[in-house]
Amino acid sequence: xxxxxxxxxxxxxxxxxxxxxxxxxxxxxxxGAAWTFYVSGLADERxxxxxxxxxxxxxxxxQISLAxxxxxxxxxxxxxxxxxxxLITVPKRGTLLLAKAGIVGLTTFVAANAILxxxxxxxxxxxxxxxxxxxxxxxxxxxxxxxASALSVTALALVGLGLGAAICSTAGAIVSVVALxxxxxxxxxxxxxxxxxxVATLLLPNLVPQIADxxxxxxLGDGFLPPWAALAVLIAYPIVTxxxxxxxxxxxxx
Amino acid sequence: xxxxxxxxxxxxxxxxxxxxxxxxxxxxxxxHVTGFLGPNGAGKSTTMRLILGLDAxxxxxxxxxxxxYATLSRPMHEVGALLDAGxxxxxxxxxxxxLCLARTNDISATRVAEALEQVGLSGVARKRVGGFxxxxxxxxxxxxxxxxxxxxxxxxxxxxGLDPDGVRWIRDLMRSLAAEGRTILLSSHLMxxxxxxxxxxxxxxxxxxxxxxxxxxxxxxYPSLEDAYMALTADSVxxxxxx
Ligand SMILES: Nc1ncnc2c1ncn2[C@@H]1O[C@H](COP(=O)(O)OP(=O)(O)OP(=O)(O)O)[C@@H](O)[C@H]1O
Ligand SMILES: [Mg+2]
Numbered sequence: 401x402x403x404x405x406x407x408x409x410x411x412x413x414x415x416x417x418x419x420x421x422x423x424x425x426x427x428x429x430x431x432g433a434a435w436t437f438y439v440s441g442l443a444d445e446r447x448x449x450x451x452x453x454x455x456x457x458x459x460x461x462x463q464i465s466l467a468x469x470x471x472x473x474x475x476x477x478x479x480x481x482x483x484x485x486x487l488i489t490v491p492k493r494g495t496l497l498l499a500k501a502g503i504v505g506l507t508t509f510v511a512a513n514a515i516l517x518x519x520x521x522x523x524x525x526x527x528x529x530x531x532x533x534x535x536x537x538x539x540x541x542x543x544x545x546x547x548a549s550a551l552s553v554t555a556l557a558l559v560g561l562g563l564g565a566a567i568c569s570t571a572g573a574i575v576s577v578v579a580l581x582x583x584x585x586x587x588x589x590x591x592x593x594x595x596x597x598x599v600a601t602l603l604l605p606n607l608v609p610q611i612a613d614x615x616x617x618x619x620l621g622d623g624f625l626p627p628w629a630a631l632a633v634l635i636a637y638p639i640v641t642x643x644x645x646x647x648x649x650x651x652x653x654x
Numbered sequence: 655x656x657x658x659x660x661x662x663x664x665x666x667x668x669x670x671x672x673x674x675x676x677x678x679x680x681x682x683x684x685x686h687v688t689g690f691l692g693p694n695g696a697g698k699s700t701t702m703r704l705i706l707g708l709d710a711x712x713x714x715x716x717x718x719x720x721x722x723y724a725t726l727s728r729p730m731h732e733v734g735a736l737l738d739a740g741x742x743x744x745x746x747x748x749x750x751x752x753l754c755l756a757r758t759n760d761i762s763a764t765r766v767a768e769a770l771e772q773v774g775l776s777g778v779a780r781k782r783v784g785g786f787x788x789x790x791x792x793x794x795x796x797x798x799x800x801x802x803x804x805x806x807x808x809x810x811x812x813x814x815g816l817d818p819d820g821v822r823w824i825r826d827l828m829r830s831l832a833a834e835g836r837t838i839l840l841s842s843h844l845m846x847x848x849x850x851x852x853x854x855x856x857x858x859x860x861x862x863x864x865x866x867x868x869x870x871x872x873x874x875x876y877p878s879l880e881d882a883y884m885a886l887t888a889d890s891v892x893x894x895x896x897x
Contacts, residue, residue, distance in 0.1 A: 414751075490758050491729055653709035
């Protein structure tokens with residue numbers, strides 16, 4: 401198992417797509433700084449205002465970029481045929497997928513935390529003592545939300561890996577991730593109440609605030625899920641998709 | 655290494671309506687090169703995928719050293735295989751590609767460098783595989799198969815794309831690997847080359863066994879191995895040009 405982990409770690413490090421996806425995710429730092437400069441300028445004219453925190457507003461960028469990293473970890477093997485070479489060296493398919501999941505999980509969790517923390521710190525430094533709405537709370541208060549955000553990135557990357565294993569196609573898996581993250585939340589609004597809000601509480605983008613014990617958007621009312629339940633739902637997403645991916649990978653001819 | 659063998663027992667594989675391998679049974683023994691022949695679409699590549707556990711047989715089984723491939727825990731030490739030289743990520747260097755494979759089976763970086771040396775790719779070890787020619791990729795695939803110093807080796811058309819020097823190199827390599835007591839299954843469409851490399855021949859057509867013989871026997875009965883092949887597979891060619 402350790403041997404397969406070290407191989408998967410090298411596989412991830414030795415392709416440029418890894419650096420492209422992490423680089424795209426790291427754009428959050430620049431965008432977050434630009435946003436904070438912009439709202440700081442507004443605040444200097446008008447006094448205080450209520451702006452969204454950059455590490456919240458740009459979170460989808462990090463989520464989607466690192467989800468693509470998760471998808472590519474397996475679909476680039478299907479695209480090149482490398483999957484056969486991989487399965488010849490590691491015939492136990494569960495071991496191969498588990499090693500990929502471990503490496504994708506660790507890499508995205510570390511990358512997401514680093515990107516979020518730098519964005520968070522930079523924006524607070526730029527904001528200085530202005531009242532921008534997002535910088536009034538202490539780091540200790542903001543920490544649960546930051547960790548939940550990073551965890552959501554990792555969960556989504558693993559969902560990407562699971563979908564990639566299930567569908568074998570880069571495009572198909574990325575479209576599915578986009579649907580989960582951006583399309584589904586919009587569609588759910590049209591469900592008859594109270595189902596719209598009930599289902600919405602279970603959707604990926606809404607889990608982060610619920611884990612941090614925050615109100616969801618006013619239209620949805622307060623989150624229905626207590627933090628522990630929201631956390632459990634977040635963890636269930638990758639477990640379910642990876643399990644489906646594993647069964648399809650095991651049954652299918654490579 | 656003497657009992658290192660490949661055994662097929664009534665191996666059968668359907669892909670939807672296509673019968674790719676049909677009740678195929680034969681053994682490949684150590685100590686010589688076994689040539690694996692048959693027309694396009696006969697089922698040679700499929701048979702190799704079934705042996706390697708990549709595809710699941712519809713019925714029957716394939717054993718390597720008496721066990722199913724999928725049950726081997728460090729398979730590269732027992733079996734080396736080259737199926738498709740193009741099945742590599744073009745963005746990786748040759749060295750990193752081999753090291754990725756080596757690590758899964760606890761094979762050292764020193765051994766990776768040795769294998770690159772053995773196939774003549776040391777000079778381009780740090781170059782992207784995407785820029786390799788077909789022949790260079792074949793050499794890389796052969797290096798991958800040799801990494802674990804296995805007793806059983808399978809090569810699917812390895813001479814494809816090799817220059818005359820490379821063709822001779824493969825011939826010598828196959829024969830010396832066999833002389834070391836290894837079991838070698840080699841598919842190819844080049845009859846004259848096969849006549850020089852292999853000692854035993856397995857011919858299949860439409861997924862079925864047509865002949866299992868030695869090169870000596872076949873060339874005694876027919877003018878050449880090519881004539882033997884033509885005569886034996888005459889009824890099994892599926893994708894022949896109109897004459
Ligand atoms: N994954 C697959 N799905 C559907 N049919 C397949 C698949 N793989 C092989 N076949 C079919 O099985 C038959 C045997 O193919 P195979 O590639 O094993 O032949 P081959 O002997 O290697 O031919 P060649 O000499 O051209 O390489 C062919 O009819 C092919 O179309
Ligand atoms: Mg073939």
